[in-house]
Every structure is written in structure tokens, then in C-alpha cells.
Amino acid sequence: MKLRKMTSAGMMDCKKALEEAEGDFNKAIGIIREKGKLVAAKRADRETSEGAVKARMAGGKAILVCLGCETDFVSRNADFQDLANAIADVAIANCPADLEGLKACKMADGYTVAEAVEAQTGKTGEKHVLAYYAIVEAPFVAQYIHTLNGKLGALVGFNKEVPEELAKGIVMQVASMNPVSISPDDCPAEVLENEKKVAIEKTKEEQVQKAVDAALKKAGINPAHVDSEDHIESNTAKGWITPEQADKAREIIKTVGAEKAANLPAQMIENIANGRVQKFLKENTLTEQEYQMADDKKTVAQALAAADKDAKIVAFKRFSLND
Numbered sequence: 001m002k003l004r005k006m007t008s009a010g011m012m013d014c015k016k017a018l019e020e021a022e023g024d025f026n027k028a029i030g031i032i033r034e035k036g037k038l039v040a041a042k043r044a045d046r047e048t049s050e051g052a053v054k055a056r057m058a059g060g061k062a063i064l065v066c067l068g069c070e071t072d073f074v075s076r077n078a079d080f081q082d083l084a085n086a087i088a089d090v091a092i093a094n095c096p097a098d099l100e101g102l103k104a105c106k107m108a109d110g111y112t113v114a115e116a117v118e119a120q121t122g123k124t125g126e127k128h129v130l131a132y133y134a135i136v137e138a139p140f141v142a143q144y145i146h147t148l149n150g151k152l153g154a155l156v157g158f159n160k161e162v163p164e165e166l167a168k169g170i171v172m173q174v175a176s177m178n179p180v181s182i183s184p185d186d187c188p189a190e191v192l193e194n195e196k197k198v199a200i201e202k203t204k205e206e207q208v209q210k211a212v213d214a215a216l217k218k219a220g221i222n223p224a225h226v227d228s229e230d231h232i233e234s235n236t237a238k239g240w241i242t243p244e245q246a247d248k249a250r251e252i253i254k255t256v257g258a259e260k261a262a263n264l265p266a267q268m269i270e271n272i273a274n275g276r277v278q279k280f281l282k283e284n285t286l287t288e289q290e291y292q293m294a295d296d297k298k299t300v301a302q303a304l305a306a307a308d309k310d311a312k313i314v315a316f317k318r319f320s321l322n323d
Contacts (some may be wrong), residue, residue: 056092169293
């Protein structure tokens with residue numbers, strides 16, 4: 001029982017470790033730790049899609065941490081939840097800079113966080129991993145953990161205190177809407193670049209398809225009947241289009257499509273793509289999103305300004321095991 005309290009290992013594991021160590025408690029602890037390492041190595045390639053997300057706040061600082069595991073059964077276990085809570089307490093007490101720093105922090109029993117996670121792996125026989133850690137420092141911070149499953153959490157930092165209901169609404173907005181940045185101005189360049197590429201390709205495909213559809217209709221062929229080779233073959237077999245129409249459709253798709261693709265107006269493509277990027281920014285940056293807690297279509301920025309014109313969002317963090 002003494003060894004079990006010291007290590008949180010199972011009773012039989014403690015008994016076997018003491019027998020192997022011939023009653024030496026320090027040696028027995030080492031044996032239990034080694035078992036955890038062996039189990040962790042064997043389970044290294046397993047997916048950890050379950051777990052617990054925890055948040056803590058203290059003195060203008062807030063942390064978000066996730067302890068991951070393989071199954072919902074283990075994640076709901078009291079020992080697992082206790083460990084996740086203990087790691088969150090260590091995180092807010094030490095406020096390390098990053099995940100590796102948190103792993104090196106000491107727990108109450110002298111284990112590092114990394115060793116405690118490893119020991120829990122040995123205890124359950126299931127892979128455990130410190131999946132996420134983030135810290136937000138701001139004059140005022142709001143936190144949210146999804147209470148139904150505990151696998152989604154968010155933090156939002158403000159430059160000053162804002163009404164509690166509004167702060168709660170905005171942090172829930174982050175959790176539910178998963179924005180890519182606070183505003184369009186701080187959207188990561190790689191995100192914008194990727195969205196622009198996708199928008200350009202999509203616009204080109206649409207313009208080519210419009211030209212092909214127009215040519216098909218002019219030839220008396222329903223575009224919906226020939227929108228793929230499988231459809232062409234099945235609709236020919238059904239008698240909805242003749243073999244001659246099928247061949248004609250293939251020719252139009254090939255020739256008209258190639259001609260249109262080679263002669264797309266660059267400026268028009270650019271303008272349409274830019275419009276799509278702007279739409280993306282409105283839907284995916286926090287301040288530009290429609291505020292979900294309002295009935296009047298206000299954006300988050302407008303809702304915040306209505307409460308306090310000087311209030312600003314300065315940071316946010318979000319993590320979900322389901323993403």
C-alpha cells in the first residue's frame with residue numbers, strides 16, 4: 001500500500017516490484033518506472049484520440065493542457081483525471097515557456113511530469129501522452145472547457161477587464177468556431193498564401209466548367225448526364241444519352257476545357273480569388289466572425305466595442321482532441 005501511494009501503480013504491480021527488489025522501496029520504484037518506459041515504447045505508435053483538456057488561471061496568467069490516452073474508458077478513470085488535474089496545477093504554478101518545459105517540471109511526488117505520464121502508461125498498459133500545452137498572459141483572461149466531454153478547451157486574453165458574460169461568450173466562440181487568428185491583420189502568411197492558391201484553382205476550375213457546360217447545352221446535351229466518365233457510361237446504358245452524344249460530350253469536355261483553361265482572363269481570376277480570400281478572413285478570424293451569442297448579426301469586434309470601446313483581444317489558445 002505504501003508503494004502504491006508513492007507510485008499510483010496497481011497493487012499487483014507493486015507486489016511484484018517489491019518481490020523483485022527484495023523489499024527495497026527505491027529499487028521497487030525504479031522497477032515500476034522501467035515498466036512504464038517499456039510499455040510506453042511498445043505503445044508508441046498508438047493513436048491517442050481520447051483524454052482530458054484542463055485549464056487553470058492565476059494572476060493574469062492562464063494555461064491550457066491536454067493529457068491524451070487511447071480510449072474513453074481510461075480517460076474517464078479517476079486516476080487519469082487526477083493526473084491531468086495535477087499536471088494542470090503544476091503548469092499554472094510554474095508557467096513553463098513550452099511543452100518540453102512542462103515535461104521537465106517536478107510533480108509533488110518528485111517525478112517529473114514526463115515521468116508521471118510514463119508511469120501512468122505502465123499502470124494502465126495504454127499509451128499516455130502530454131498532447132498540448134499553452135500559456136496566455138494578459139491583464140484579463142477568460143477560460144472555457146467543454147463540460148460534456150472535457151476534450152475541448154480555450155483561453156482568451158484581453159487588454160483589460162470586460163463584462164464576464166461577454167468574456168465567456170467570446171471564449172466559447174473560440175472553442176466552437178476555431179478561428180485561425182485574432183484579426184485579418186495577424187492571420188499567418190502561410191494560411192493566406194494557401195487560401196489564395198486554393199481560391200485561384202477553384203476559380204479557374206469553375207470558369208472552365210462554365211464554358212464546358214455552355215458548350216454541352218448548345219449541343220443539346222444535359223451537363224449533369226456527362227459530368228464524369230462513370231455517368232457518361234451509365235447514362236448511355238440507361239438510354240438517357242446516345243452513344244453519339246456520349247462521344248460528342250467527351251470531345252467538348254476535352255477541347256473546350258483545354259481552350260478555356262489556356263485563355264482565362266488573369267485579372268478576373270485574381271479579383272474573384274481575392275474576394276474568396278476576404279470571405280475566408282471574415283469567417284475565420286475571431287474579430288470578424290459573427291458573434292454567436294448576439295441576435296443582431298454583430299461581429300465579435302462590434303460586440304466587444306459596444307461593451308467597451310477600449311477593450312481588445314490580445315491572445316487566444318484553443319485545443320480539441322476531436323479536430
